[in-house]
Amino acid sequence: MADTPAKPVKNPRIPMPEQDPKVRARNFLEVPTGYTHKMAQDEAARCLQCKKPACVQGCPVGVDIPGFINLIAEGEMTKAIRHLWTMNALPAVCGRVCPQEIQCEGLCVVGKKGEPVAIGNLERYCADYERAHGTGELPPKAAPTGKKVAVVGSGPSGLTVAGDLIVRGHDVTIYEAFHKAGGVLVYGIPEFRLPKEIVAQEINFLERLGVKLICNAVVGRTVSLDELFDEGYDAIYVGVGAGLPRFMNIPGENLVGILSANEYLTRANLMKAYKFPDVDTPIPMGKKVVVLGAGNVAMDAARTAMRLGADNVKIVYRRSREEMPARAAEIHHAEEEGIEMFLLTNPTTYLGNDKGRLTGMVCLRMELGEPDDSGRRRPVPIKGSEFEIECDLCIVAVGSGANPLLTSETPDMRLNKWGYIIAEEKTGKTTKKGVWAGGDIVTGAATVILAMGAGRQAATSMHDYLMLGW
Amino acid sequence: MFKIVKREEMAEGTVILNEIEAPAIARKAKPGQFVILKANEDGERIPLTMAETDKAKGTITIIYMVVGKSTALFRDLKVGDSYQDVIGPLGKPTHLEKKGKVICIGGGTGVAVLHPITRAMKEIGNEVTCIIGARTKDLLILEKQMKEASHDLRVCTDDGSYGHHGFVTEVMKEVLEQGDIKEVVAIGPVPMMAAVCRITREYDVPTLVSLNPIMVDGTGMCGGCRVSVGGETKFACVDGPEFDGHKVDFDELWLRLQAYLEDEKKCHKEYCNLHKVQ
Ligand SMILES: Cc1cc2nc3c(=O)[nH]c(=O)nc-3n(C[C@H](O)[C@H](O)[C@H](O)COP(=O)(O)OP(=O)(O)OC[C@H]3O[C@@H](n4cnc5c(N)ncnc54)[C@H](O)[C@@H]3O)c2cc1C
Ligand SMILES: Cc1cc2nc3c(=O)[nH]c(=O)nc-3n(C[C@H](O)[C@H](O)[C@H](O)COP(=O)(O)OP(=O)(O)OC[C@H]3O[C@@H](n4cnc5c(N)ncnc54)[C@H](O)[C@@H]3O)c2cc1C
Ligand code: SF4
Ligand code: SF4
Ligand code: FES
Numbered sequence: 061m062a063d064t065p066a067k068p069v070k071n072p073r074i075p076m077p078e079q080d081p082k083v084r085a086r087n088f089l090e091v092p093t094g095y096t097h098k099m100a101q102d103e104a105a106r107c108l109q110c111k112k113p114a115c116v117q118g119c120p121v122g123v124d125i126p127g128f129i130n131l132i133a134e135g136e137m138t139k140a141i142r143h144l145w146t147m148n149a150l151p152a153v154c155g156r157v158c159p160q161e162i163q164c165e166g167l168c169v170v171g172k173k174g175e176p177v178a179i180g181n182l183e184r185y186c187a188d189y190e191r192a193h194g195t196g197e198l199p200p201k202a203a204p205t206g207k208k209v210a211v212v213g214s215g216p217s218g219l220t221v222a223g224d225l226i227v228r229g230h231d232v233t234i235y236e237a238f239h240k241a242g243g244v245l246v247y248g249i250p251e252f253r254l255p256k257e258i259v260a261q262e263i264n265f266l267e268r269l270g271v272k273l274i275c276n277a278v279v280g281r282t283v284s285l286d287e288l289f290d291e292g293y294d295a296i297y298v299g300v301g302a303g304l305p306r307f308m309n310i311p312g313e314n315l316v317g318i319l320s321a322n323e324y325l326t327r328a329n330l331m332k333a334y335k336f337p338d339v340d341t342p343i344p345m346g347k348k349v350v351v352l353g354a355g356n357v358a359m360d361a362a363r364t365a366m367r368l369g370a371d372n373v374k375i376v377y378r379r380s381r382e383e384m385p386a387r388a389a390e391i392h393h394a395e396e397e398g399i400e401m402f403l404l405t406n407p408t409t410y411l412g413n414d415k416g417r418l419t420g421m422v423c424l425r426m427e428l429g430e431p432d433d434s435g436r437r438r439p440v441p442i443k444g445s446e447f448e449i450e451c452d453l454c455i456v457a458v459g460s461g462a463n464p465l466l467t468s469e470t471p472d473m474r475l476n477k478w479g480y481i482i483a484e485e486k487t488g489k490t491t492k493k494g495v496w497a498g499g500d501i502v503t504g505a506a507t508v509i510l511a512m513g514a515g516r517q518a519a520t521s522m523h524d525y526l527m528l529g530w
Numbered sequence: 531m532f533k534i535v536k537r538e539e540m541a542e543g544t545v546i547l548n549e550i551e552a553p554a555i556a557r558k559a560k561p562g563q564f565v566i567l568k569a570n571e572d573g574e575r576i577p578l579t580m581a582e583t584d585k586a587k588g589t590i591t592i593i594y595m596v597v598g599k600s601t602a603l604f605r606d607l608k609v610g611d612s613y614q615d616v617i618g619p620l621g622k623p624t625h626l627e628k629k630g631k632v633i634c635i636g637g638g639t640g641v642a643v644l645h646p647i648t649r650a651m652k653e654i655g656n657e658v659t660c661i662i663g664a665r666t667k668d669l670l671i672l673e674k675q676m677k678e679a680s681h682d683l684r685v686c687t688d689d690g691s692y693g694h695h696g697f698v699t700e701v702m703k704e705v706l707e708q709g710d711i712k713e714v715v716a717i718g719p720v721p722m723m724a725a726v727c728r729i730t731r732e733y734d735v736p737t738l739v740s741l742n743p744i745m746v747d748g749t750g751m752c753g754g755c756r757v758s759v760g761g762e763t764k765f766a767c768v769d770g771p772e773f774d775g776h777k778v779d780f781d782e783l784w785l786r787l788q789a790y791l792e793d794e795k796k797c798h799k800e801y802c803n804l805h806k807v808q
Contacts, residue, residue: 237749239568239575239615276617278749282554305753307763314756314763314782316789323752331746332572337800340574340600342793416785465749465768 073175074103085366085397088251088334092156092181100185104133107177110169115179118167121513123147125164125179132182141190144183145199149223150216150512152191152258153245155184157356158509159387191261198269202229207526210235210293212279212466215243216508217299217499219262220515221522222271228523232270235277235288240330243301245508247330248322250360252367253390256329280466285473285495295494295522298481299515302500303463307456308352312410317344317418321353321361321457328364346453349373350421352407353457354384359391361455362399373399374449378406378426378439404428404439408446410454420450460505467501480504488518496522531612532567535589541669545595545639546605547581553588555580555618561646562624562740562772565590566748568615569607574600577745577767579643580619590616593642593671599798620748621771624738628655629712633705634680635661635698635726637718641672643740644717649679651715657681661701663718667692699725706733713738716775720787724780731776739775741766743786758782 076092077099078084084091095103107129115125124147131140144151160166160180168176207230211218214236226232240246242259267273277283285296305320307313324343327333333343349365351358354377362373375394377384380403384391395401404426411420425445428437462479473492474482481490481497488496498514500506536549555565564579582591596605607613624647632651636644641662652658660680664670665688677683684701685693694701699722705711706729714737716726723739730737743755743766750768757766760777764770 237617238747239617276615277554278617278620281619281749282558282617303749303751305751307753314758314786316786320753323746323754326746326752331574335572336793337797339572340603340797342790342797344789415788416782463750 071102071106073106073178074099074181076178076181081393081396081398084252085363086369088367090255091252091393094188095181095185097189100132100182100189101135103178103182104129106170107133108170114167114169115164115177118163118165120163120507120509121147121516123164123183128186129177129179129182132186137186137189137193141186141194144186148183148509148512149220149516150262150508151183152187153216153254153262154509154512155180155182155187156254157249157387157507159507161388163509191258198265199227201227201269204231205229205526207231207294208292209233209522209526210288210296211299212285212296213237213243213299213301213499213501214241214263214273215299215301215499215511216245217301217511217515218243218297219266220512221297221299221496221498221519222266223269224516224519225522226266226269226271228519230523230526233272233274233293234266235279235283236273236275237278237300238330239275241273241275243299247326248357248360250325250329250364252363253360278465280469285466285470285492289494294526295496297488297515297518297522298466298490298495298497298501299499299511300463300466300501302460302505304461305456306459306461308407308458310407310409312412312418312421313456315410315412315418316416317346317452318410318454318456319344321351321357321455322460324361324455325357325364328368334364334368343368344453345369346451347371348451349453349455350407350449350451351375351455351457353377353459354379354386354391354403355457355459356386356390358455358457359386359394359399361457363390363394363397365453365455366397366399370453374402374451375399376402376405376407376423376449378404379436380404380428383436402449406439406441407449411448418452418454420448421454422446422448460500462501462504473497478504483518486517487521488514489521494525531614532616533612534607534609536591537607537609540593540671541595541664543596543605544669545593545642545671546601547591547593548604548607549582549584549589549591550613550616551588552590552616552618555616556583556585556588556590559583559590559619560623561626561650563619563621564748564771565592565616565618566620566745567592567604567613567617569600569603570614573603573614575615575617575746575748576600576604577620577742577748579740579771581642581645590618593639595639598794599801602798602801617748620767622769624650624715624772626650626654630657631659631711632656633659633661633702633711633714635702635714635716635718636676637663637698637722639671640716640718640722640740641676644715645672645675645679647715647717648676652679652681659684659705661686661698661705663687663698665689697725698722699729702726703729706730706735711735714775715739720780720784723775723778724784727775727778727780737775738772739778740771741773741778741783742771743783744789757786
């Protein structure tokens, strides 16, 4: 894509220091421990500062990658983070969780001959540096406009909208159904991948800017969108995430010991059940664990189960390694931690005992056939290939759907046939006047950066609406 | 924070009533809906039905049986203390309809859940026979309130210390025998609801039950509360908690309720030990 020639690069990519797999497989501390200043500068020096940077094309929000990397190389850390913030409100999060290998780093020209520049690691370094050394100075805020905005849901998408609109002078209140803000960043993604302290600081930052946060508010139940308008809000952003667990719909699925990944990870992360009985919420401590699915959610569940003391953890996935949707780094980390991959395998029945507890499952071997709608080769069962896997805990991580709690209470907002909100692609406008939507509730389960990108676009459109009219 | 403005003990201190300031919830709550409460930072999210709501005062009332660690922690909260989190109203409200003669039958703390439904049933013009029971006289709750909420109150105790000597189901059978009962609402321990449904099925009387599976979020996000109803999986927190009792798989519900029993016992014991030491 870029016409900059790939110059031979002498220096190899600086590896991210990590906890030893054997040690970390039993603790909840963050796995990659972060670059030192020298490592960051050495890595920054590997960037060729392309005139037409290919990497930027791969970033859904178009972060000026050579720009911020150059500032790191020059040691201008404060400028580097300020520059990043203009395009990405949560660099500490994105640096850690973006699927860089298929986004920015996937297109980096240095990657053609060797390993790409570690853009994610550098982004993370900037944000971590700011948290450790920054003055915590707040960005300037525009004069109050007198307009009130409600943001429903405090995931990455809602947080982005709140941040963008508060600095433009609007009065912003976030409504969150859970008792803690952060969305998937607090209830889904585990501590060892994204320390909750980071999310808490980001939310604290928004609160210091003046954003009001109302937790325990289930919009659709505690209050409806129309009631929010009655309370005087001029515009509303809906960023409620996907939040409906999908199950396999095979016999035995209600046995004790079968949980959705949402339940398992919520118990572990949001409720801190890994500290039970020091906290009050229990979590099943499986010894032989199976996780169904191969996305980020599945990897997170599998690695959590290992940390909770499982003897063995198996990922069971009906397609092959190539189709596994998880970030490359997570698959690599999971395997290092001893998680086994049962690929081209699909469960057909759960097995239980007379106490209604899971004891195992029957699986079929699969082979890859013709490509399906998604362009991936369709897995087809091999006749007569049934075999049993013994397990006492199964975590179902085969995707999620649109939670209807809010949308079913908002009949004048149109949905697509899967129940996701229909919103204009460029603006996030829904079919209900004064209501915008974005993130997973529009696109289906996607990524943090896409949810944030949708939030940013909607915030711009909302600002125009508030200042100029629809 | 959600302040406790009133606290009462019932049934020899095994059942507690809390009236809590929660204006946003009180404004919207309807009979049959529940809230999820969390006492403090490390607390568990516990679902409890609203036994009463006062829109004018902006309060909700919960009545709960002390069965484990979390309810023991709730018991130890005094007037003026607060719950850190209260979320609601959750679940579908009771589908209320004027049908004629109905029976509202409750056992244990199920009576608390039954009370607002019974009252609403009467208010819309049904002729309500209410049957409540407890193990023994001192464990009976809300007798006076249930009398007011219904046309005819029958009381049972397992040990015969008060009212009919025996189970609520025996009295229900007598009332069903008189005929013309259009609906039964049964709320209580799982074995009681299962027994009621076995009988009403024989008499072909539609029966509504309120299920209490283990919950986490209460918004349909986790699937922990799944129950089998008519061979289909439902999420009790959003599809219920009330279902057609003749279709509910009570055996499965009973087994699923035991999921964390061993863990919960350990946690509760530690809490009790700690409190004896202090
Ligand atoms: C376990 C897990 C791991 C993941 N790993 C990665 C990764 O490594 N990289 C990556 O890029 N993406 C990852 N994702 C995906 C990513 O987290 C999501 O795409 C992203 O969080 C979507 O953001 P959102 O703001 O749309 O919604 P969410 O983050 O889902 O937030 C929605 C919020 O709205 C609240 N809410 C819901 N309904 C209501 C209501 N009625 N009223 C009020 N509030 C409500 C919810 O409680 C929640 O807090 C992962 C997801 C999961 C579950
Ligand atoms: C919709 C709904 C409404 C309810 N209304 C009432 C009510 O009005 N009054 C009342 O006394 N009880 C009610 N319950 C039951 C109440 O939630 C449980 O008794 C309580 O959670 C027990 O918690 P514990 O820690 O004290 O006991 P534990 O020692 O944790 O458990 C005792 C038993 O309670 C059940 N339980 C445990 N955790 C949960 C949980 N998170 N959700 C549901 N059940 C659980 C389990 O069967 C467990 O074996 C209701 C339950 C539901 C789902
Ligand atoms: S936001 Fe994500 S995709 Fe964009 S540059 Fe940063 S890590 Fe890469
Ligand atoms: S990160 Fe890679 S593609 Fe981007 S500017 Fe640097 S060398 Fe070029
Ligand atoms: S409690 Fe989580 S889906 Fe019902």
